[in-house]
Amino acid sequence: MASVRLFLTPKTGFFILLTALLISVELAVTHTTGFSRHPVAVSLGVLFDLVVVTTGLFYWLVAKPLQLPRSRTILVAILMLRLASLILPEAAFLSNQFWPYLLVLTEAMALTLAGFRIRTIVQTYKRLRPLMDAESALHGSLAGVFGEKAAGFIIGEGLTLYYVLLGWRLTSAVPFGSTAVTTHRESGQIALVIGLLVVGVIETAGVHLLLNRWSPSVAFWVTLASVYGFLFFIADCIATVKRPSYLTDTHLHIRFGVRWRATIPRPAIVTVERIHEKPAKQPGQLQGAFLTAPTALLVFREPIRFQGPYGLTKQVSRLTFCADNPVSFVDQLMDGIG
Template structure:
């Protein structure tokens, strides 16, 4: 009995491209390893044409256009194909590749021109956004507008490094007109993060010694990932400390470190005290999980809101569970403002 595995339509162009490339590479390998390859001077040029023209063209039509990738990915594909050509062609038959010695300089010049064009667009977007936002927010918005998804990831990494390295003595990010409500003092969040970070460092050292005895390269990658995790924990700790919930005259600014953020009108929020996490539901988000605490406040919005998450993620919710150090004080402040 044959079992058919369905393939998502979105993956079909990528799988088709991969199959065609494997077929081309297998054919070129079979040709370059036959004695007849050395008897026909035109065959090396044909191999170079297939790898440096046909394969990038397939990548352009089947992958880049289908998945809306930036044009620079074609240059990366050409670089990979050039490496394949050097690998497939014997050293004595690489004359067509030597004729392409100018290609790296040409690609570098094109990359510099593209970078200059994007830098100009980035400055214009930053100047326009700065009229309405602060410097940090306007730069983040400009990067996302100009670079797309790559800009989203770049902004996330910049924020992570900023909190991890530059925020040890930074003041709390709050406005005098807003009441700030923290979520890390009473829960022991900082102590928990310090413990997790210390244990990660100890386990990293032990794993590096054990794994490095047999696989040094794997041990180095494992150590890098572990140190990156510690850096992320440090950044998260500082972000939670420096970004409290803000209650202003007109708006409620919910910030849970740099993980979850949303701004809603103050009059469109109803808050209640809770003792445990609400039941899991598509329109409910438990933001207290990233604080390693149980929520004690439940925000219910008059209409669904979009909560911004890390690396460009989004959640549309109607209810948001939080942990606050002074929940009753927050509930009273929010109710008094609504009554007024």
């Protein structure tokens, strides 16, 4: 709300009023007899007023006083060009002569806007990278441009493809001086997931053959969704092995494959204990073990925000997961919170 109030300045209101008046005038012009007599000249005038004049007003009255990024001005120009295409009648000369060139102009402006956004993302990433891991820095740089939800979705899609295509070439991503907290070596998680994938492939093939007799298009989309699910599980397995959780002197960094991640200050942990079976469901509890029984239970002083796949978030007050060496993990963590 504060950002909205900052944007609603007297100059912004003046720009909105002038733009609405200009659109009304140009809309009336397209219905005059003068437009019918000289459609080319009048159309060029309407385009100039709606695109160039409006964009200039936005820059001088809104973008420059508020120090908005140049991408906002380009976006306004693209929107006004689209509005002009709706206001002007669909005459033959417009579709054959002008709109192909305007389409090229729109594409060029869109690419320029994307270039500005990429530049902002890269600069933000370089600023954040020394302070956090690569994934968190990338998430922060994307969130600054697209917002938290969109950034989470982009990260989710990107991580899935990244680990499926390049994960086998990666080394274990644990910072120097920290202690890795692995979850796959003794739990049998990888073997269970591989077995699940084998069964899933067989079932998907059978379902595809059955659905294909009824509707080939439905069979295609169901199979495509299944294949995407397989890729997600493969990426999660690779990330679990190559990108385990780790413990530092000040924080516990939770990374459960491509599913959940969080950075937890050690003083925020009230208790940590060994367990041998999955506890009963409770509000604010997250089950971090996948297809296996958990071996450790953490209780937090206050709910911790966990980031999940595709922008999902959850406030967690109790966490269970399967640590490969629960005795050593509990002892090390108790030393930091005791």
